Amino acid sequence: MDRNAFDRALAALRASREGPVPFDIAAAFRSDPARFEAFSLRLDDLLIDWSKTAVDHAVMGRLAELARAAGVEERRAAMFAGEAINTTEGRAVLHVALRAPAGAGFHAEGEAVMAGVHDVLDRMAAFCDSVRQGTLVGATGRPFTDIVNIGIGGSDLGPAMATQALAPFHDGPRCHFVSNVDGAHIADTLNGLEPATTLVIVASKTFTTVETMTNAATARTWIERALGREAVGAHFAAVSTALDKVAAFGIGGERVFGFWDWVGGRYSLWSAIGLPIMLAIGPARFREFLAGAHTMDEHFRAAPLLENLPVVLGLIGFWHRVVCRYPARAIIPYDQRLARLPAYLQQLDMESNGKSVLVDGAPAATATGPLVWGEPGTNGQHAFFQLLHQGTDVIPVEFIAAARGHEPELETHHALLLANCLAQSEALMKGRTLEEARAQLRARDLADAAVEALAPHRVFAGNRPSITILHKSLDPYALGRLIALYEHRVFVEAQLFGINAFDQWGVELGKELATALLPVVQGKRGADDKDASTAGLVRYLRTSART
Numbered sequence: 001m002d003r004n005a006f007d008r009a010l011a012a013l014r015a016s017r018e019g020p021v022p023f024d025i026a027a028a029f030r031s032d033p034a035r036f037e038a039f040s041l042r043l044d045d046l047l048i049d050w051s052k053t054a055v056d057h058a059v060m061g062r063l064a065e066l067a068r069a070a071g072v073e074e075r076r077a078a079m080f081a082g083e084a085i086n087t088t089e090g091r092a093v094l095h096v097a098l099r100a101p102a103g104a105g106f107h108a109e110g111e112a113v114m115a116g117v118h119d120v121l122d123r124m125a126a127f128c129d130s131v132r133q134g135t136l137v138g139a140t141g142r143p144f145t146d147i148v149n150i151g152i153g154g155s156d157l158g159p160a161m162a163t164q165a166l167a168p169f170h171d172g173p174r175c176h177f178v179s180n181v182d183g184a185h186i187a188d189t190l191n192g193l194e195p196a197t198t199l200v201i202v203a204s205k206t207f208t209t210v211e212t213m214t215n216a217a218t219a220r221t222w223i224e225r226a227l228g229r230e231a232v233g234a235h236f237a238a239v240s241t242a243l244d245k246v247a248a249f250g251i252g253g254e255r256v257f258g259f260w261d262w263v264g265g266r267y268s269l270w271s272a273i274g275l276p277i278m279l280a281i282g283p284a285r286f287r288e289f290l291a292g293a294h295t296m297d298e299h300f301r302a303a304p305l306l307e308n309l310p311v312v313l314g315l316i317g318f319w320h321r322v323v324c325r326y327p328a329r330a331i332i333p334y335d336q337r338l339a340r341l342p343a344y345l346q347q348l349d350m351e352s353n354g355k356s357v358l359v360d361g362a363p364a365a366t367a368t369g370p371l372v373w374g375e376p377g378t379n380g381q382h383a384f385f386q387l388l389h390q391g392t393d394v395i396p397v398e399f400i401a402a403a404r405g406h407e408p409e410l411e412t413h414h415a416l417l418l419a420n421c422l423a424q425s426e427a428l429m430k431g432r433t434l435e436e437a438r439a440q441l442r443a444r445d446l447a448d449a450a451v452e453a454l455a456p457h458r459v460f461a462g463n464r465p466s467i468t469i470l471h472k473s474l475d476p477y478a479l480g481r482l483i484a485l486y487e488h489r490v491f492v493e494a495q496l497f498g499i500n501a502f503d504q505w506g507v508e509l510g511k512e513l514a515t516a517l518l519p520v521v522q523g524k525r526g527a528d529d530k531d532a533s534t535a536g537l538v539r540y541l542r543t544s545a546r547t
């Protein structure tokens with residue numbers, strides 16, 4: 001990081017933003033017929049359009065200077081070289097190796113990794129083939145019809161999101177996902193499943209996560225009660241980096257799939273953590289998923305800064321968060337099958353970039369990661385879009401849509417979906433002036449007093465930024481590419497903030513306190529050493545649970 005050059009570029013960006021005349025996005029289109037071409041990029045059929053944000057060529061140029069000063073290119077090279085860029089955990093960050101061809105020469109801190117990666121992939125494929133073909137069966141000899149993946153965080157969100165996204169490609173067993181320690185989750189999932197035809201995958205990088213271990217024990221009891229203790233081995237598989245702990249749980253040999261500490265939990269769906277995805281869509285399509293991500297990796301690694309999709313997305317993210325001071329961003333897939341994408345991106349983005357210290361431990365110099373949230377369109381339009389259009393905060397929106405749906409017989413649905421998607425970004429930008437609102441009301445023959453009373457409520461400030469991401473069709477390749485785009489965007493933003501995107505110390509304190517509170521909640525220990533609120537809440541819970 002060249003601090004001086006960075007500070008100079010940032011000061012220039014802030015000065016341009018805070019100039020006397022606010023940037024008017026709609027006016028920028030009127031004065032520049034080539035604006036869309038200038039502020040959109042394509043990688044094959046993937047298109048990113050950020051022309052509806054408040055940037056011009058000068059801003060993009062300064063953002064590129066900022067990226068150079070922040071050392072984005074050097075850090076990117078260090079990541080691909082397998083250096084231990086996750087400094088607080090002393091680990092390399094090499095999820096890119098998980099989707100690379102066998103011949104790629106990736107090393108994690110000097111150690112070759114590709115043979116191990118492809119060995120696990122081949123074992124996963126053989127396992128999935130035998131489950132899908134019904135040659136690997138349960139204890140009673142019946143094939144598996146249902147998979148229950150037990151995991152949480154990175155061991156749940158990625159596979160759950162991707163499995164749902166790829167529903168048109170499912171030709172394997174049904175996949176279910178249990179994450180929450182709330183017994184309701186596993187109870188509702190197992191209810192209706194047959195133990196004899198259910199395969200349980202326990203997915204945990206550390207194999208110590210209390211939610212996952214608790215749910216795994218409950219699932220084991222469920223199998224034991226129905227089929228006997230000796231049946232357990234035939235109904236469980238495990239995915240972890242902690243192979244000794246898996247063995248201690250009682251899951252053996254060829255049903256255990258490992259990965260490595262250079263794969264962060266939220267970057268792990270490309271590893272054996274993707275086993276449910278592979279079971280659902282088959283090994284060949286899973287490899288297409290990896291290939292899509294690999295294409296994005298190659299692009300990210302080689303393309304110049306301002307022609308580089310993840311870099312541009314990261315630069316605009318930084319511009320919105322740090323220069324424009326927007327607190328959040330909304331991810332709105334106009335694709336029902338991407339319903340879990342916002343939740344997935346919440347972990348990817350907020351667990352990576354929700355930090356307040358720089359890599360060297362000094363306080364963060366700028367705002368860091370924004371609040372990330374969203375829901376699919378068009379549903380969101382009928383719920384929270386009110387705030388996006390007329391609320392007092394500006395929240396940039398990222399629209400995601402596919403040119404083609406998977407239901408050719410439902411073309412009208414898809415056309416409506418796309419029209420709504422485009423209409424929302426247009427409306428956010430254009431808004432509606434007081435004069436336009438008045439004219440609309442007058443056209444309805446309202447009296448002047450009514451026009452004046454109602455018009456202010458119908459004003460849309462407009463000039464609200466959005467990015468639109470389009471691809472041809474949501475298939476395994478396109479999904480892999482899209483996720484990798486967001487992964488590298490998070491990386492770019494982290495370098496601009498100057499933070500380590502690959503640790504997550506912020507989740508530890510709550511875990512420690514929960515462990516200490518369990519005996520208190522269970523009534524085995526008093527709450528005297530707790531603050532009055534916590535003690536009062538425990539009292540309420542204990543009393544109400546009994547009466």
Ligand SMILES: O=P(O)(O)OC[C@H]1O[C@H](O)[C@H](O)[C@@H](O)[C@@H]1O
Pocket residue numbers: 152153154155203204205206207208209212265266351504507
């Ligand atoms: O895969 P596991 O080791 O069970 O971890 C599951 C999740 O829990 C942790 O609390 C972390 O915050 C996440 O990054 C992780 O994905």
